[in-house]
Amino acid sequence: MFSYKQLGLVNTKEMFKNAMKGKYAVGAFNFNNMEQLQAIITACLETQAPVILQVSKGARKYADQTLLRYMGQGAVEMMKVHAKEKGLKEIPIALHLDHGDSFEVCKSCVDSGFSSVMIDGSHLSYEENVKVTKQVVEYAHKYDVTVEGELGVLAGIEEHVSSDHTTYTKPEEVQDFVGKTGVDSLAISIGTSHGANKFKPEQCTKNKDGVLVPPPLRFDILEGVEKMLPGFPIVLHGSSSVPVEAVKMINDNGGKLKDSIGIPEDQLRKAATSAVCKVNIDSDGRLWMTAAIRKYFNEKPADFDPRKYLEPARTALIEMYKHKNVNVLGSAGKI
Ligand code: G3H
Ligand code: 13P
Ligand code: ZN
Numbered sequence: 001m002f003s004y005k006q007l008g009l010v011n012t013k014e015m016f017k018n019a020m021k022g023k024y025a026v027g028a029f030n031f032n033n034m035e036q037l038q039a040i041i042t043a044c045l046e047t048q049a050p051v052i053l054q055v056s057k058g059a060r061k062y063a064d065q066t067l068l069r070y071m072g073q074g075a076v077e078m079m080k081v082h083a084k085e086k087g088l089k090e091i092p093i094a095l096h097l098d099h100g101d102s103f104e105v106c107k108s109c110v111d112s113g114f115s116s117v118m119i120d121g122s123h124l125s126y127e128e129n130v131k132v133t134k135q136v137v138e139y140a141h142k143y144d145v146t147v148e149g150e151l152g153v154l155a156g157i158e159e160h161v162s163s164d165h166t167t168y169t170k171p172e173e174v175q176d177f178v179g180k181t182g183v184d185s186l187a188i189s190i191g192t193s194h195g196a197n198k199f200k201p202e203q204c205t206k207n208k209d210g211v212l213v214p215p216p217l218r219f220d221i222l223e224g225v226e227k228m229l230p231g232f233p234i235v236l237h238g239s240s241s242v243p244v245e246a247v248k249m250i251n252d253n254g255g256k257l258k259d260s261i262g263i264p265e266d267q268l269r270k271a272a273t274s275a276v277c278k279v280n281i282d283s284d285g286r287l288w289m290t291a292a293i294r295k296y297f298n299e300k301p302a303d304f305d306p307r308k309y310l311e312p313a314r315t316a317l318i319e320m321y322k323h324k325n326v327n328v329l330g331s332a333g334k335i
Contacts, residue, residue: 002069003143004115008076009157010092010144015050016185016233016277017326022099024330025272028235029321030098030116030282034071035314041075043321044091045082051091052116052278057105057235069095069113091335096148098280106136110145118187122150133181135296140279141182148278151177152189154238156198166191171224178229185233185278188216188225192238192263195284196247199261211244217267219274226275233277240283240330241265249291253298260287265328272329279329287319292316 003009015026024260026045031037032055044051053075055068063071072095083090090133096116097109106117119136121129133149140147152169169188178186192198204212225234250257268279292313296303325332 001111002113004085004095004113004145006094007069007073007095007113008080009072009095009115011144012052012094012096012148012278013093013146013184015052015094018334019331020231020233020275022330022334023273023278024334025236025279026050026052026331027321027324027329028054028098028278028280030054030056030059030280031071031284032062035310036317037071037075037287038078039285040321041093041331042082043093043318044093044325045079045086045088046318047303047325048089048335049325049331049333050093050330050335052094052096053107054096054098054280055114059098059100061230063273065108065112070089071114072113075221078248083218089335094146097202099321100136103132103139105136106147107139110140110143114145116146116148118148118150119186120150122153122187122189126177130177130180131197132176133183136198146184147182148185148187148235149177149181149183150187150189150235150237154189156193156195156238161279166193169225170329171221171228174225175228178232185235186225186229187235188222190221190236191215192217192236194238194283196240196242196260196262196287197256198221198238198240198242198248198263203257204261212261213264214261217263219270222271222274222276224265228274232275234275234281235278236268236271236276237280239268239279240281241268242287246284246287246291250287250294253291253294255290255294267304267329269330281324284320284324288316288320289313300326 153167199214
């Protein structure tokens with residue numbers, strides 16, 4: 001049993017309390033490898049923003065759960081050294097399991113040093129969701145690990161579960177769910193979805209620059225949830241914006257992305273000022289990393305040192321995470 005406290009990590013309680021009060025959201029950024037982790041930490045330290053490092057089931061399979069825990073610990077140590085060198089304040093870092101799909105997976109993450117876990121029972125019946133979420137909460141809270149639950153189903157792919165349509169969260173269910181389970185935060189479905197193809201072009205309108213603008217998020221549902229659960233931390237998954245610049249850079253350098261549409265940043269900015277305290281972003285990082293690597297290889301096809309092509313990818317990620325903290329989430333300077 002490893003406690004996250006020994007690793008220098010924090011749970012999300014204080015982070016969400018401050019985010020709620022300060023009307024901003026904390027970025028929850030997924031990582032699978034060293035360059036992504038370095039970029040997240042560098043960007044969040046330099047913008048002085050709290051951060052949630054997020055590990056999916058896919059990441060655990062790809063990078064190994066034990067290594068990921070030590071990477072989380074390494075991230076804390078690196079942050080401390082860099083903070084001292086740069087004369088900056090240390091930032092709070094949480095290590096979070098993204099989309100845990102069973103009690104066993106959540107328990108194993110609690111036991112191995114994660115400071116926060118998500119139990120995603122959104123694809124189960126309401127009763128089953130309550131049951132498994134409550135079981136995770138009872139275990140995690142013994143070790144002061146915070147728990148995120150989910151009500152409502154996002155369209156697109158959620159880990160191995162995919163849905164071709166959105167099932168919006170029912171505000172009338174949230175009070176009962178939170179009361180019965182004891183979760184610390186709740187992910188809701190208001191029109192976001194996972195991946196880089198969140199909307200079909202025919203669902204969108206065109207702005208004056210010819211950019212496709214998707215339908216707005218269901219802020220009425222978010223307000224309904226806020227009314228039922230005043231001051232309770234809400235989470236938005238599937239919140240990548242899929243920047244047209246990144247998609248263009250990929251396609252200009254041999255890529256073949258089609259119909260890539262994300263959540264406009266102004267919508268996320270608005271959500272971040274509400275009870276939304278955590279915003280999940282993964283796909284935008286994947287896109288910028290791919291864009292930078294494709295461009296590099298297009299320009300220097302004879303290079304084969306991974307450091308050469310991963311460095312511009314890491315730089316692109318640093319810029320993107322800084323931009324999110326400063327201009328989208330409002331978390332910059334909030335430590
Ligand atoms: O919510 C899903 C995340 O984007 C993680 O995706 O399972 O491919 O790592 P992944
Ligand atoms: P995106 O695919 O929009 O980045 O969402 C990521 C996410 O919700 C991870 O849980
Ligand atoms: Zn998600």
